[in-house]
Amino acid sequence: MYLQELQLHDFRNYDDVDVQFGRGVNVLLGENAQGKTNLLEAIYVLALTRSHRTHNDHDLINWEAKTAQVRGKIVKVTGTTPIELDFSARGKKAKINHLEQARLSQYVGQFNVILFAPEDLSLVKGAPAIRRRFVDMEFGQMSSRYLYNLAQYRDVLKQRNRYLRLLQHHRAKDLVYLGVLSDQLAAYGAEVVFQRLDMLKKLEKWAQKLHFEISQEREQLSFKYDTKIPVDQLTNTETIYAALQKLYADNQDKEIERGTTLFGAHRDDLQFFVNGKNVQTFGSQGQQRTTALSVKLAEIDLMKEETGEYPVLLLDDVLSELDDARQTHLLTAIQDKVQTFLTTTSLSGIARKLVHDPTIFNIDGGQLTPEK
Numbered sequence: 001m002y003l004q005e006l007q008l009h010d011f012r013n014y015d016d017v018d019v020q021f022g023r024g025v026n027v028l029l030g031e032n033a034q035g036k037t038n039l040l041e042a043i044y045v046l047a048l049t050r051s052h053r054t055h056n057d058h059d060l061i062n063w064e065a066k067t068a069q070v071r072g073k074i075v076k077v078t079g080t081t082p083i084e085l086d087f088s089a090r091g092k093k094a095k096i097n098h099l100e101q102a103r104l105s106q107y108v109g110q111f112n113v114i115l116f117a118p119e120d121l122s123l124v125k126g127a128p129a130i131r132r133r134f135v136d137m138e139f140g141q142m143s144s145r146y147l148y149n150l151a152q153y154r155d156v157l158k159q160r161n162r163y164l165r166l167l168q169h170h171r172a173k174d175l176v177y178l179g180v181l182s183d184q185l186a187a188y189g190a191e192v193v194f195q196r197l198d199m200l201k202k203l204e205k206w207a208q209k210l211h212f213e214i215s216q217e218r219e220q221l222s223f224k225y226d227t228k229i230p231v232d233q234l235t236n237t238e239t240i241y242a243a244l245q246k247l248y249a250d251n252q253d254k255e256i257e258r259g260t261t262l263f264g265a266h267r268d269d270l271q272f273f274v275n276g277k278n279v280q281t282f283g284s285q286g287q288q289r290t291t292a293l294s295v296k297l298a299e300i301d302l303m304k305e306e307t308g309e310y311p312v313l314l315l316d317d318v319l320s321e322l323d324d325a326r327q328t329h330l331l332t333a334i335q336d337k338v339q340t341f342l343t344t345t346s347l348s349g350i351a352r353k354l355v356h357d358p359t360i361f362n363i364d365g366g367q368l369t370p371e372k
């Protein structure tokens with residue numbers, strides 16, 4: 001798939017933009033603080049209805065305005081679809097083919113993007129929350145069922161944590177009600193965990209192949225889903241559900257004492273191993289970067305496998321963070337296959353040589369000008 005056209009109105013530092021993009025590599029060139037990342041963010045938001053940089057949608061609206069719009073035309077093998085998001089103080093509206101969608105989860109998945117920013121290089125080394133976010137954002141785009149279960153899980157988790165805090169402060173005492181919430185959480189949690197395991201197995205297969213190539217056939221990458229659920233019970237949703245129920249029952253006193261849910265999908269993590277050794281603890285910085293790059297590139301292949309279409313790739317200032325060999329791998333993997341948006345202050349070195357026929361835009365103070 002590719003983004004043929006983008007229109008912005010009062011989005012961040014852009015007043016009005018109406019632009020057609022190339023199907024290959026689009027280079028967004030400009031000095032610092034001119035709006036390069038804002039433009040990538042607009043594309044990311046158009047796909048996922050939320051930003052990767054802020055939790056507050058209001059930040060997306062131009063400081064001088066009260067509403068913002070992001071519209072795009074997405075081209076797939078099945079045809080062209082206009083999609084649209086409107087932001088205002090009352091919230092956001094999502095439209096597909098000009099029809100408003102009752103739920104945002106119905107909207108997400110029309111347009112698939114993968115964002116690769118310098119922070120992603122810390123996918124391996126960074127906090128567990130980074131890896132969970134990665135898993136949820138990517139798998140959510142590929143499966144509306146995953147997105148639905150995750151949203152329900154988060155809702156119940158919020159309720160359960162609120163109730164645990166009441167119990168902790170002796171402002172409630174209904175343990176039967178806690179049991180009901182635990183059951184619901186275990187049920188949605190089992191769906192989330194099982195789908196994660198399934199998707200991770202597929203992602204691992206692609207990442208292994210890429211990592212092997214990038215490391216010049218020296219390194220075997222593998223994943224481990226890190227959870228308190230016993231390994232032998234990770235076989236299906238029923239066994240995972242039973243294991244979670246048991247964790248909640250066995251740790252009821254501890255959870256009440258702490259006033260929060262200590263077990264479940266929101267606490268799980270993902271670990272990466274190279275030649276059997278944990279990369280987070282034993283890997284060199286180079287191995288950690290190769291792992292992050294392989295995992296990111298693997299997502300492109302997995303999305304194609306799951307949805308039948310390549311996603312759009314957003315590279316936020318990431319080339320400058322990679323050495324020549326890794327840049328070469330990245331650029332040859334996407335070349336002529338994946339529509340790519342790449343922000344940079346200057347296109348130089350290996351990238352200038354490798355990128356075939358880029359479409360270049362100059363970005364200056366929220367103005368976008370195609371380079372002749």
Ligand SMILES: Nc1ncnc2c1ncn2[C@@H]1O[C@H](COP(=O)(O)OP(=O)(O)OP(=O)(O)O)[C@@H](O)[C@H]1O
Nearest residue numbers: 012013032033034035036037038059060061062063
């Ligand atoms: N809601 C908003 N309304 C108007 N301007 C905004 C808004 N949010 C951010 N900006 C402005 O957008 C600019 C930042 O743009 P952006 O983050 O896209 O920079 P960039 O071109 O990617 O630069 P760098 O190379 O430093 O990352 C800043 O000048 C900031 O003040």
